[in-house]
Amino acid sequence: MKIASIVGARPNFIKLAPVHKALSKNPEIEHTIIHTGQHYDFEMSEIFFKEFKLPKPDINLQVGSGTPGYQTGEMIKRIEKELLRSSFDLVLVYGDTNSTLAGALAAVGSRTRLAHVESGLRSFDKRMPEETNRVLTDHISDYLFASTRMAVGNLRKESVQGRIIYSGDLSVEIVDEAVKAGAKSDVLDRLSLEYKSYVLLTIHRVENTTASPHNLATIIKAIEALKDTTIVFPIHPRTLQAIKDSHQLAAISRCQNLKLIKPLGYVDFVRLAHDASKIVTDSGGVQKEAFLLKVPCITVRQNTEWVETVSLGWNKLVGSSDARAIAEAVQKWMPARKKPQAVFGQGKTSAIVRDRIVSMLLQDQEKPERRKP
Incomplete structure (x- = not known):
């Protein structure tokens, strides 16, 4: 066969x-x-x-x-x-x-x-x-x-x-294996981070990068507004190029609370996600991983394919056109439920x-x- x-x-x-x-x-x-x-x-x-x-x-x-x-x-x-x-x-x-x-x-x-x-x-x-x-x-x-x-x-x-x-x-078994392997990861030490002391950010979708410099600028403004919050940003090549093309490199460089790093391997990424206080993302996969890891997720999109993560209260859609809404969600929002249900x-x-x-x-x-x- x-x-x-x-x-x-x-x-x-x-x-x-x-x-x-x-x-x-x-x-x-x-x-x-x-x-x-x-x-x-x-x-x-x-x-x-x-x-x-x-x-x-x-x-x-x-x-x-x-x-x-x-x-x-x-x-x-x-x-x-x-x-x-x-x-x-x-x-x-x-x-x-x-x-x-x-x-x-x-x-x-x-x-x-x-x-x-x-x-x-x-x-x-x-x-x-x-x-x-x-x-x-x-x-x-x-x-x-x-x-x-x-x-x-x-x-x-x-x-x-x-x-x-x-x-x-598949993510149920993938994330479970990654969490076990991630117990040996030193990614937090390499980045000088403490458990639950930071927010993890991932941005890569076309709607927030190459197709909309405005959305990208809004997300950067939200990072600036969260000046007292450490934000770790493994940056996708498309996102980095979009920042350069839209002349926003100087703006993001001014964000002293931002740790801009290269993309990570999956085990390191899951360890970083697992130990984050919250996750901000436009990725479908990361929304699902956050749910499985029981980490509150804030999604900078108007909609999601993983609707269960929203209906069960562990994912909040805030869009990507309002910097204040993004910042407030990071500062104030928490899931209403103590534990996500098993839907995957x-x-x-x-x-x-x-x-x-x-x-x-x-x-x-x-x-x-x-x-x-």
């Missing part, structure tokens, strides 16, 4: 790790890792393979940077070529990155069955590239592994053609994905070849 995982960005690598481990336990499965090269520097790519003890990708397409259209188009061409060459039984894609959509479209083009891990999430905001990637991938997938019951409901409402499987979310499964998602893939592929062996695109 030949299965190919298509990955290319930090969130993909993180989700790949437990699935690869689970697939490797079945000797009947030949698992090939195809790296698109969407993220290609050490901090955003190679370090995750090392930390999660993943093998070197079998194929690296080295697409590199470029506009979203160029990058996605190049990935589709190169992935499809590999799929046609090797005759895989199934393509696995993860999450909502450009590599996710490119892998999905290439699978359809090569008539290869497609499974989407972390399907059914919806922010209902089509301005977000990630939302487009999610919706399109779900509607062309044969097997859809949904993280939550709400995600299952979204897929049913949209009448997707593929099989819907409630699997829980029981930490067995990777095994569920493996076992259901095997059973469904065996069932489908006698069926006609995958529909033409």
Whole structure:
């Protein structure tokens, strides 16, 4: 049984790790890792393979940077070529990155069955590239592994053609392993930080960086307003470039309360998140990690795909156009509930994905070849 995982960005690598481990336990499965090269520097790519003890990708397409259209188009061409060459039984894609959509479209083009891990999430905001990637991938997938019951409901409402499987979310087992490994991390010592003495900040979405210098300036103003609060900011390359391009480097340099650092490996990042007093982010993955770590999260977006984190009171949406609202949330807001509810499964998602893939592929062996695109 030949299965190919298509990955290319930090969130993909993180989700790949437990699935690869689970697939490797079945000797009947030949698992090939195809790296698109969407993220290609050490901090955003190679370090995750090392930390999660993943093998070197079998194929690296080295697409590199470029506009979203160029990058996605190049990935589709190169992935499809590999799929046609090797005759895989199934393509696995993860999450909502450009590599996710490119892998999905290439699978359809090569008539290869497609499974989407972390399907059914919806922010209902089509301005977000990630939302487009999610919706399109779900509607062309044969097997859809949904993280939550709400995600299952979204897929049913949209009448997707593929099989819907409630699997829980991979992050439960990923975060659990990272917390255990993070006990040995010295990241707080390296940054001269004390437990719960700082706020962790992550900003990377297009809506808060390249597409809106105003939103970026607002977030910087909120940092300035929080002058008595230590803020740790592992900065994404896109965000750093957006700060430079919008001539805001001087403004952020004046923030004496800010520790601006390079992107971290996942274990160090989870340790930093676990020990933070609060987290401010625009990342979907970080919202979910904060929830699992029981750390209050403030999201600088108008909406979220992880609606459960908001409805259960551990995530507050404040947008990114009002510096005062962001600062007040950091200073005053706390979750109403003492402990988040378990809504992301029981930490067995990777095994569920493996076992259901095997059973469904065996069932489908006698069926006609995958529909033409």
